[in-house]
Amino acid sequence: MITVVDYGYGNIFSIVSAFNEIGFKCKVSDKENDILNATIIVLPGVGAFKQAMRSLEIKKLDKIIIKAVANKKNIIGICLGYQMLFDKSNEFGVYNGLGLVEGEVRSLKTFDGRYSKIPNVGWRPLILNKENKIMSDKNDNQMFYFVHSFVPFAKYEKKISSFIKFNDNKIHASIHYNNIVGFQFHPEKSGKAGLKLLKESTEYLLNRD
Amino acid sequence: MISNPVRVIARLDIKSNSVVKGINLEGLRKVGDPKELAKKYYKEGIDEIIYMDVVASLYERNTIEKFIKVAAKEIFVPLTVGGGIRNLEDIRKVLNNGADKVAINTAAIKNENFIKEASQEIGSQSIIVSIEAKKVEKNNWEAYYDNGRERSGLNVLDWAKKAQDLGAGEVLITSVDNEGLKKGMDLELLKRLRDIVSIPIIFSGGVGQVEHIIDVVPNTDAVALASVLHYNEYSIKFLKDILYKKGINVRS
Numbered sequence: 195m196i197t198v199v200d201y202g203y204g205n206i207f208s209i210v211s212a213f214n215e216i217g218f219k220c221k222v223s224d225k226e227n228d229i230l231n232a233t234i235i236v237l238p239g240v241g242a243f244k245q246a247m248r249s250l251e252i253k254k255l256d257k258i259i260i261k262a263v264a265n266k267k268n269i270i271g272i273c274l275g276y277q278m279l280f281d282k283s284n285e286f287g288v289y290n291g292l293g294l295v296e297g298e299v300r301s302l303k304t305f306d307g308r309y310s311k312i313p314n315v316g317w318r319p320l321i322l323n324k325e326n327k328i329m330s331d332k333n334d335n336q337m338f339y340f341v342h343s344f345v346p347f348a349k350y351e352k353k354i355s356s357f358i359k360f361n362d363n364k365i366h367a368s369i370h371y372n373n374i375v376g377f378q379f380h381p382e383k384s385g386k387a388g389l390k391l392l393k394e395s396t397e398y399l400l401n402r403d
Numbered sequence: 404m405i406s407n408p409v410r411v412i413a414r415l416d417i418k419s420n421s422v423v424k425g426i427n428l429e430g431l432r433k434v435g436d437p438k439e440l441a442k443k444y445y446k447e448g449i450d451e452i453i454y455m456d457v458v459a460s461l462y463e464r465n466t467i468e469k470f471i472k473v474a475a476k477e478i479f480v481p482l483t484v485g486g487g488i489r490n491l492e493d494i495r496k497v498l499n500n501g502a503d504k505v506a507i508n509t510a511a512i513k514n515e516n517f518i519k520e521a522s523q524e525i526g527s528q529s530i531i532v533s534i535e536a537k538k539v540e541k542n543n544w545e546a547y548y549d550n551g552r553e554r555s556g557l558n559v560l561d562w563a564k565k566a567q568d569l570g571a572g573e574v575l576i577t578s579v580d581n582e583g584l585k586k587g588m589d590l591e592l593l594k595r596l597r598d599i600v601s602i603p604i605i606f607s608g609g610v611g612q613v614e615h616i617i618d619v620v621p622n623t624d625a626v627a628l629a630s631v632l633h634y635n636e637y638s639i640k641f642l643k644d645i646l647y648k649k650g651i652n653v654r655s
Contacts, residue, residue, distance in 0.1 A: 205498065205501070205503060206499075207472075207475055207499060207500060207501040208475055208501050208503070211475055211476045211477075211479075211501065212479055214476075240498075240503075240526060240528065240529065241525065241526040242526060311601055311602065312601075313527060313528055313572055313602070315573060315603045316407055316410050316450075316603070316624065316625070317410065318407065318408075337654045339450075339480065339481060341481075341528045343527070380481075380503075382479060384480075385480055389479055
């Protein structure tokens with residue numbers, strides 16, 4: 195059972211529609227058992243980091259998710275849900291995330307250059323990380339839909355599965371590592387390429403040892 | 404430096420359960436079914452879809468939520484809803500039904516703090532301020548609302564800058580004078596907007612052929628198309644192929 199965590203932030207309807215489209219049923223829930231017993235936990239998120247983390251904490255979902263992932267449960271974080279997998283964020287103050295991936299969320303303003311606008315909105319081509327072989331080659335140079343003003347910076351680059359260019363920098367667009375997958379972009383809003391990548395990533399998680 | 408791909412957006416104006424199209428936002432005639440047209444454009448490779456309820460703010464009612472829910476089950480690109488968005492509750496309702504962004508016009512003009520409140524509570528990424536621009540004299544455009552019927556007294560350039568400062572994530576600018584004529588976009592208006600706002604611009608009104616898109620690409624982040632798509636003059640794939648061949652960066 196794929197459980198989409200319901201905590202008041204995120205485009206749950208679209209995420210569930212996308213999973214249905216690629217042949218997976220989802221349960222939308224904020225119940226401990228549904229999270230602990232999920233084959234994959236999906237953490238959506240749209241909005242501000244601080245408020246979204248606070249909402250998880252009020253429902254005590256942060257501890258439940260951390261416990262599930264420590265027990266090797268699979269998780270997919272999308273957009274703000276991806277950012278919350280990291281140790282902390284610098285969005286309007288310093289706030290702790292779930293601490294499932296080493297690294298921190300930074301403002302796009304901290305990246306040098308003067309060409310790209312903030313928020314970074316639109317379709318961007320992925321550059322695959324050759325060190326991380328989980329995402330298939332057909333995703334290289336494929337465009338996915340981004341809308342964000344902040345981005346996580348992972349401490350260990352081998353966990354990063356893809357980058358995009360932002361100004362003169364490469365920023366971290368996704369992670370695929372053991373039981374954890376995360377996307378800064380919206381695979382559920384990225385047309386056929388997005389659905390294919392979501393399917394590929396779901397199958398990777400379900401089939402890993 | 405390769406520029407980011409320009410987004411090609413389909414704009415579907417909705418009135419009484421149909422997609423409608425007029426000229427200068429007037430004389431609306433039915434051109435198709437909201438779900439079927441959106442689905443067709445999605446399959447052809449559109450980058451985004453905007454549903455604009457053109458009577459919602461006039462009669463204070465919403466017809467669009469039901470289309471969004473049906474559309475979002477089968478269409479996997481960003482969906483924006485405009486028309487009749489009056490408060491945070493309206494925004495939450497359409498976002499919970501599968502929309503990704505809202506376009507706000509009348510409610511923002513009546514209470515500019517609504518932009519601030521919405522971008523803080525919901526997040527800038529979901530808040531588009533929609534501006535209907537009508538030329539009043541050379542190099543002076545006034546913001547209209549209620550689908551080009553009412554004048555606000557606001558200067559379009561000042562208002563766009565204000566919307567950005569209040570937290571809007573994008574601006575959707577419709578040139579009322581050029582809208583529906585298919586004779587090209589208001590290049591002077593766009594140039595002045597680009598000088599004044601740094602957030603993404605979605606430019607709308609006047610595209611009748613591919614060259615009209617090429618004309619605006621350096622200054623806009625996205626173009627919203629209606630007539631040229633609704634009247635089957637180009638398929639989206641064909642249109643993007645030409646753009647690509649002309650050296651414009653688009654999503655294939």
